[in-house]
Amino acid sequence: MLMGSQDSGRSSSKKEAKAVEIDGRDSIWSVAFIDDGKYIVSGGKEGRIRRWGVEDGAEVGTPMDAGSIVGSLAVSGDGKWIVSGTGHSRVTVWNAKNKTKTTEFKKHSSYVYAVDVSPDGTRMATGSHDGTASVWSLPGGQRLFGPFRGGSHVVAVKFSPDGRMVATAAWGSHSVQIYDLSQDGRRLVDVPIHVGSSFNRSLAWACDSKQLFVLSFEGNIICLDASTGTTLSKWSIHSSNNPKCIALAGNGMFIAASAGPSVSFWDTTTHKQIGSVIKHPAEVVTLAISANYDIVICGDEKITLRNLCDVVPLPYYEAVSALTAYNA
Numbered sequence: 001m002l003m004g005s006q007d008s009g010r011s012s013s014k015k016e017a018k019a020v021e022i023d024g025r026d027s028i029w030s031v032a033f034i035d036d037g038k039y040i041v042s043g044g045k046e047g048r049i050r051r052w053g054v055e056d057g058a059e060v061g062t063p064m065d066a067g068s069i070v071g072s073l074a075v076s077g078d079g080k081w082i083v084s085g086t087g088h089s090r091v092t093v094w095n096a097k098n099k100t101k102t103t104e105f106k107k108h109s110s111y112v113y114a115v116d117v118s119p120d121g122t123r124m125a126t127g128s129h130d131g132t133a134s135v136w137s138l139p140g141g142q143r144l145f146g147p148f149r150g151g152s153h154v155v156a157v158k159f160s161p162d163g164r165m166v167a168t169a170a171w172g173s174h175s176v177q178i179y180d181l182s183q184d185g186r187r188l189v190d191v192p193i194h195v196g197s198s199f200n201r202s203l204a205w206a207c208d209s210k211q212l213f214v215l216s217f218e219g220n221i222i223c224l225d226a227s228t229g230t231t232l233s234k235w236s237i238h239s240s241n242n243p244k245c246i247a248l249a250g251n252g253m254f255i256a257a258s259a260g261p262s263v264s265f266w267d268t269t270t271h272k273q274i275g276s277v278i279k280h281p282a283e284v285v286t287l288a289i290s291a292n293y294d295i296v297i298c299g300d301e302k303i304t305l306r307n308l309c310d311v312v313p314l315p316y317y318e319a320v321s322a323l324t325a326y327n328a
Contacts (some may be wrong), residue, residue, distance in 0.1 A: 020057040022303035025050070030286055031298050032075045034096065034291060035080070039289035041096075042303065043070030043084055049094070054294055054305060060204065066092060071113030072200040076121035081139055083124050084295030091126050093139040108132065113199035114157045116166075125166050127154030127200070133168045145185035149177045155236050156200045160209040165226060167212050168196045169202050176203070176214055178226055189229035193222060201245030201286055206268070209254035215267075215312040219243045219259060221266065222279050235271040239262045247289045249308075256295065258284035263297055265312050275312035279302055295319045 010012055026046035034041050034051070039060060043049045049064035049070060069087035075080075075096070082094040091112055093103040114127030123144060127133040133154045134146030145166075152172025159166050165188070166292040167178045178189035194217040200253040204213040206223075211232060214222045219241075222231040237243060239259040245259045254274060255266050282299035289295050292307040 006221075011110060016061050020051055020054070020209055020305040022057040022305070024298065024301040024303045026301050028270065028286065028298040028301060028303060031070055031222070031296050031303070032073060032082075033290040033294075034075045035079045035287055036295060037292045040080060040288070040296050040303075040305070041073060041075065043073045045069055049073060049082065049084060052303070053289070054290075055177060057170055057303075057304065057305065059091070062098065064094055071111060072115045074115050074117045074124070076117045076138070077119060078121055081117065081121065083115045083117055083161070085126055085128075086116040087111050087113075088198070089116065089128070089135075091124075093124070093141065102139045104260065107134070107143070114155055114168075115200065116157050116158045118163045118219050119161055120163055123159075123163075125292060127155040127157040127168055127239050129153050131170070131172075133166070134158050135166060135185070142175070145179070146182055148177070148187070150177055155195065155197060156203045158203040158205060158212075160212075160226065161207055162209040164209065165202070167203050168203070169193070169228075171195055171197045176195075176224070178212065178224075178229070188227060189224065191224060191229045191231075194218065196243060198244045198285060204246050204248040205238070206248070207250075213248065215246045215257060216297060221246065221255065221257060221271075223268075231272060235266070237266070238262070238273060238277065241285070242283060244283070244285050245287055247287050247295075248306045249289050249293070250291050251317075254312060256287060256289060258287060258297070260284070261299065263287060265297075265308075265316075267316075271304045274316065278304075278311060299325060 012212045029044040031042045050063045051060045073084040108128035110129035116125045122139045132147035150168040151170030155171045156169035174194040202215045238258045241260040243259045284299045297304045
């Protein structure tokens with residue numbers, strides 16, 4: 001966890017940390033924490049997956065060459081697998097330890113810009129520009145469910161925390177869908193919501209798997225009942241200027257949302273803005289929150305690491321050592 005000087009603004013023993021700045025070498029489109037939050041992995045326009053240390057921002061080891069733009073990547077909870085989706089329509093499973101390709105397949109007919117890994121690390125979900133989403137075995141890549149016809153240009157896929165459901169968001173057809181994998185992939189929900197075209201950044205599940213948060217193109221966070229699709233709440237973030245991504249904290253108490261070059265934080269119960277707005281040197285296109293309450297923010301080739309204990313009020317991060325991270 002990033003640490004530094006005393007924050008006199010709160011009754012907390014936490015120390016304020018200096019932000020760690022990283023030059024990502026090229027435009028970063030996806031990022032995730034790995035190895036209990038000690039490192040982050042990133043991928044983007046250059047077509048390489050790189051690993052960075054959280055404490056100092058130093059690159060670790062040699063990059064993995066994906067051969068094309070990395071639109072989305074996800075990491076298994078045990079840190080064993082990294083899954084990437086690319087501009088040449090391929091899905092690749094990487095052995096995170098030795099950085100070798102374990103499985104690679106091309107079963108979508110267009111870009112694969114949305115991937116996710118199930119909480120138990122045995123399945124992966126993919127969404128494509130071809131309008132379909134599927135669930136596959138991990139690491140083997142055998143199709144288990146789908147293809148789901150998610151609508152034109154599936155830009156997001158997310159497993160629920162209990163692993164029972166998977167949600168998809170389609171940009172072209174303005175729809176959010178939820179499928180029940182415990183019932184052979186039966187579609188539970190199909191809600192007309194205009195999400196943005198950002199890759200795999202518009203969905204976040206509540207910790208109890210009963211609610212799904214969606215970031216709309218208009219700059220609203222919409223909370224849906226996962227079983228019925230009913231809108232439970234809806235609120236506007238601080239700016240509707242190019243809303244790109246959301247990420248839910250591991251304790252489910254607050255959600256981070258980006259718009260333009262800034263990130264704001266919101267209480268998931270009261271829907272009130274909390275803490276400080278983080279400014280980034282470029283438009284924020286992806287972010288993730290670790291179990292240690294570190295946040296990584298990316299825009300263009302710039303990567304910023306911050307400790308959220310310096311940003312959000314004490315009650316939102318204390319007494320959560322047993323909780324796990326949730327990445328957008």
